[in-house]
Amino acid sequence: MKKKIETILTFMFLVFFSIGTLYPxxxxxxxxxxxxxxxxxxxxxxxxxxxxxxxxNNNNKWDEGxxxxxxxxNGIWDxxxxxRSYFNLFKDTDFLLWSRNSIIISLLVTMTGVVFASIxxxxxxxxxxxxxxxxxxxxxxxxxxxxxxxxxxFFILLSYLGLINSYLGLIIIYSSTALPFCIWQMKGYYDxxxxxxxxxxxxxxxxxxxxFYKIILPLSSPALVITALFSFMxxxxxxxxxxxxxxxxxxxxxxxxxxxxxxxxxxxxxxxAAGAVVVSIxxxxxxxxxxxxxxxxxTMGSVKE
Amino acid sequence: xxxxxxxxxxxxxxxxxxxxxxxxxxYDSEFLVLVGxxxxxxxxxxxxxxxxxxxxxxxxIINNSIVNNMDxxxxxxxxxxxxxxxxxxxxxxxxxxxxxxxxxxxxEEIDTRVIETAKTLKIDxxxxxxxxxxxxxxRQRVALGRAIVRKPKVFxxxxxxxxxxxxxxxxxxxxxxxxxxxxxxxxxxxxxxxTEAMTMGSRIVVMNNGxxxxxxxxxxxxxxxxxxxxxxxxGAPKINLINGELYKEESEWYxxxxxxxxxxxxxxxxxxxxxxxxxTFGIRAEDINANLKINEDKDQINLIKGSVDxxxxxxxxxxxxIKMLDNNFIIKCERxxxxxxxxxxxxxxxxxxxxxxxxxxxxxLC
Numbered sequence: 001m002k003k004k005i006e007t008i009l010t011f012m013f014l015v016f017f018s019i020g021t022l023y024p025x026x027x028x029x030x031x032x033x034x035x036x037x038x039x040x041x042x043x044x045x046x047x048x049x050x051x052x053x054x055x056x057n058n059n060n061k062w063d064e065g066x067x068x069x070x071x072x073x074n075g076i077w078d079x080x081x082x083x084r085s086y087f088n089l090f091k092d093t094d095f096l097l098w099s100r101n102s103i104i105i106s107l108l109v110t111m112t113g114v115v116f117a118s119i120x121x122x123x124x125x126x127x128x129x130x131x132x133x134x135x136x137x138x139x140x141x142x143x144x145x146x147x148x149x150x151x152x153x154f155f156i157l158l159s160y161l162g163l164i165n166s167y168l169g170l171i172i173i174y175s176s177t178a179l180p181f182c183i184w185q186m187k188g189y190y191d192x193x194x195x196x197x198x199x200x201x202x203x204x205x206x207x208x209x210x211x212f213y214k215i216i217l218p219l220s221s222p223a224l225v226i227t228a229l230f231s232f233m234x235x236x237x238x239x240x241x242x243x244x245x246x247x248x249x250x251x252x253x254x255x256x257x258x259x260x261x262x263x264x265x266x267x268x269x270x271x272x273a274a275g276a277v278v279v280s281i282x283x284x285x286x287x288x289x290x291x292x293x294x295x296x297x298x299t300m301g302s303v304k305e
Numbered sequence: 306x307x308x309x310x311x312x313x314x315x316x317x318x319x320x321x322x323x324x325x326x327x328x329x330x331x332y333d334s335e336f337l338v339l340v341g342x343x344x345x346x347x348x349x350x351x352x353x354x355x356x357x358x359x360x361x362x363x364x365x366i367i368n369n370s371i372v373n374n375m376d377x378x379x380x381x382x383x384x385x386x387x388x389x390x391x392x393x394x395x396x397x398x399x400x401x402x403x404x405x406x407x408x409x410x411x412x413e414e415i416d417t418r419v420i421e422t423a424k425t426l427k428i429d430x431x432x433x434x435x436x437x438x439x440x441x442x443x444r445q446r447v448a449l450g451r452a453i454v455r456k457p458k459v460f461x462x463x464x465x466x467x468x469x470x471x472x473x474x475x476x477x478x479x480x481x482x483x484x485x486x487x488x489x490x491x492x493x494x495x496x497x498x499x500t501e502a503m504t505m506g507s508r509i510v511v512m513n514n515g516x517x518x519x520x521x522x523x524x525x526x527x528x529x530x531x532x533x534x535x536x537x538x539x540g541a542p543k544i545n546l547i548n549g550e551l552y553k554e555e556s557e558w559y560x561x562x563x564x565x566x567x568x569x570x571x572x573x574x575x576x577x578x579x580x581x582x583x584x585t586f587g588i589r590a591e592d593i594n595a596n597l598k599i600n601e602d603k604d605q606i607n608l609i610k611g612s613v614d615x616x617x618x619x620x621x622x623x624x625x626x627i628k629m630l631d632n633n634f635i636i637k638c639e640r641x642x643x644x645x646x647x648x649x650x651x652x653x654x655x656x657x658x659x660x661x662x663x664x665x666x667x668x669x670l671c
Contacts, residue, residue: 196390199357202377203384204404204455214407218394 032085032273085270086278095275097250098257102279105167105253106235109174113182113231114224116175121186122212126195136187139180147177151244158245170245170253174235182227189223190216225293229286236283254279307368307458307491308333309354314363316349323349325515327363331493336485338494338506341538346515347495351461354493356380368458378407383452384461387468389444391436397423397447398432404455422454425487426480442473449481453488462494466501478504499539503527511535529574530660533667536587542617542624542635544587548664552581560586560661563631567656568606575661578670585667588659590637595625596651597644607654613646627652 089095123129124136154173155164163169193216201211217224239255246252252260258279261272287294309331316324324346331337339347352358353365356377364371372380383404391400401422402415410418423429426446436444445465452460462481466474482505485492496502502509503523511518511526511534518538519531530536536544549562558569558579567586569576600608611634617624618640625644627634636652644650661670 194388194390196386196388197392199355199377200384200386200390200451201392201403202357203355203380203382204451205378205407207376207378210407215392219392 028273028276031269032277033082034270085274089271089274089278093261093271093275094249094252094257095254095278098252098254101167101251102236102254105170105174106232108167108171109178109235110228110231112171112175113178114228116179117182117186117227117231118217118220118224120179120183121188122190122216124183124187125190126198136184139183142177142180148240150177151241154241155244164245165247165251166245167251170235170242173241173245174238175231178231178234182230185227185230186220186223189220193219222293225290229290229294232286233283237279308366309459309491309493310364310366311350311354312364312366314350314353314360314365316346316353316358316360316362323515324353324360327515327517329510329517329520331491334489334491336482336492336494336505336507337510338496338502338508339510339512340496340499340502341512341518343497345512347497347510347512348463350512351384351463351493351495354459355382355384355461381455381458382461383455383457383459384463385448385452385465387464389436389448389468391444391447391451393436396433396435397428397439397450400436400447401451401454404451408455418454419450422450425484426450426453441469442477445469445473445477446480449484453484456490458491460488460490460492462492462496464496465494466496467498474501481505499541503539509539511538513538529669530587531669533585533587533662536660536662540589542590542637544589545593545634547586547588547632549584549586550582551579551584551661553579560584560656562586564629565609565632567654569656573657573659575670579661580670583664584670585662585664586659587662588654588656590624590635592655592658593634593636594653594655595627595636595638595642595644596653597642597648599649599651607656609652609654610649611652613644613648613650615646616644625650 124132158164158169158173161169163172197215197219198206198208198211201215202208206214237255238253239259242253242256243259246256249260254275258272258275261268261275311327311329311331314324314327315322327346327350329350339350341347349358353360354367356372356375359373365373367380367382392403395403398419401419405415405418419432420429423432426449428443428446428450431439431443431447436447439447445468448465465481466477469477478501481494485505494501494505503526506523508520509523509526510520513534519526519535521529521531526535526539530539530544533546537546547560547562547565549560549565552559552561558576560567560569569579596608599610609629611627611629614626614628614633617626621640623638623640623642623644625636625638627636627650634652638644662668663670
């Protein structure tokens with residue numbers, strides 16, 4: 001009996017949070033399928049069916065007094081769900097250009113993250129050198145500052161370097177904010193790999209570098225995947241820094257591009273939502289396909305001997 | 306020909322002195338066992354020879370060339386680690402062939418060598434498995450195979466059997482000994498287990514606190530220990546140690562410690578070195594006989610009464626723990642002896658087999 005209540009409570013808890021998580025996502029999906037003027041619709045239906053409407057009062061007004069325009073002049077209400085926003089997204093906007101920008105930046109940040117974190121983490125895990133402790137603490141300290149606080153110094157630094165409005169500037173900032181975490185992450189993983197493995201490899205004839213990339217690196221793939229994912233995500237969905245650094249619309253990344261649908265007077269909610277859905281697809285696929293590594297990477301220490 | 310010489314080797318980590326001026330000649334094709342308690346520096350010595358650490362001071366010489374600054378990969382040494390250190394992502398075959406592959410051997414050559422070695426170790430049916438799918442004993446064999454396949458100049462073993470259960474350990478002990486006979490290469494073996502040291506080594510190096518206590522054959526280490534430490538570390542049960550006094554009475558030497566008074570015959574191997582004064586007397590459990598009949602004859606020498614505190618039954622024999630007023634003894638006796646706990650027994654000391662150590666330095670009197 002007690003167990004039953006426990007199960008029920010557990011499920012209630014899970015359902016509650018599932019709703020909390022899923023509702024916004026479904027809502028975005030729903031909006032992306034609706035037309036702009038249906039955004040304020042009170043209906044809870046995710047997909048709306050095209051309905052004929054009749055202007056009973058013949059005054060082009062909703063009951064509440066809001067004016068309604070029958071744009072197509074066919075007596076059919078435009079609010080039926082459809083993929084129109086998605087077509088418009090690719091046809092009428094620079095969405096593809098922003099995607100390209102985002103992909104280039106994210107991939108470069110990921111590469112830098114993986115390369116530097118794998119090497120830096122290794123050094124911190126295996127070698128004793130002067131400044132090691134200090135370096136590790138310093139890396140950790142950088143994680144304590146909120147990104148917004150660093151905006152101004154970053155901006156000043158980049159403007160000195162003449163890197164405002166350039167990919168390179170953005171890549172430097174993204175990498176430098178993602179790297180500390182990634183280095184710690186990799187260091188933590190290397191710590192679980194017995195040093196005897198490299199020692200054995202070195203006696204087998206490997207140089208220190210060979211032992212690292214032939215033995216240790218392949219073993220660290222779960223951690224590398226997480227590092228890659230983290231770096232990718234950090235740059236893929238970042239808005240604030242990009243908004244400061246990139247001013248030329250041709251250089252916009254996806255989050256910036258999406259935001260540009262939001263104007264002061266009218267916002268194209270359909271496009272906005274459709275864009276949001278498309279942007280989240282690659283990340284979702286990445287997460288699902290890498291979830292195997294995520295689990296094994298986060299439950300470290302499984303690599304004994 | 307693979308001689309290894311350690312000359313005045315010192316090594317410390319921070320303020321912690323691990324090795325203090327170690328001098329050791331390791332002969333060609335010998336099975337040398339470094340034995341000692343944990344932290345005595347035996348593993349460090351091994352790692353210095355392998356090149357995984359470098360000495361603060363002194364020289365390491367392999368085959369007449371100083372290798373202090375030579376990378377481990379160039380030393381042509383193979384090492385078997387305590388945790389086997391098999392590469393988890395590789396199959397048994399790849400694990401064994403890795404060293405050859407790195408040294409750019411041809412694939413066919415690698416294959417023949419790996420298969421040949423696998424056959425000698427009876428692991429040829431496991432070649433396609435990953436280490437994860439192997440039992441402890443099998444992993445140990447693979448680790449051995451990986452070392453052997455390269456035919457290195459010197460083999461190093463760092464407590465290779467300590468992760469195995471008792472039965473398997475005994476099996477692998479024989480196996481390694483067999484391999485040694487087969488390969489006849491210099492092998493240096495580190496262990497904290499005195500049984501392994503006694504049974505495997507052609508010579509034993511007893512180490513304590515970063516220093517070498519004794520380098521000798523197993524027989525000599527056991528029968529002629531050079532120090533209290535060496536005598537108590539080698540042999541089970543532990544040697545009985547009694548602090549007391551040596552003195553001369555009517556041209557006879559005696560050892561005295563409270564209730565114990567032993568007469569020493571002139572046949573004792575240290576007889577000529579005796580000097581009156583404080584000493585530590587060491588006598589092994591098998592050199593004291595327990596008699597159930599108490600002999601009250603005053604003329605009998607070296608007979609002492611004591612009561613049995615408890616009995617350790619080992620199957621083939623028994624260890625009696627004897628309690629006296631100031632001293633406790635362990636005596637080995639045969640299992641047929643009808644003895645009970647708290648029973649009075651008479652101990653007969655075979656003093657000729659005992660050892661007298663300097664009380665202060667712990668070194669043998671000489």
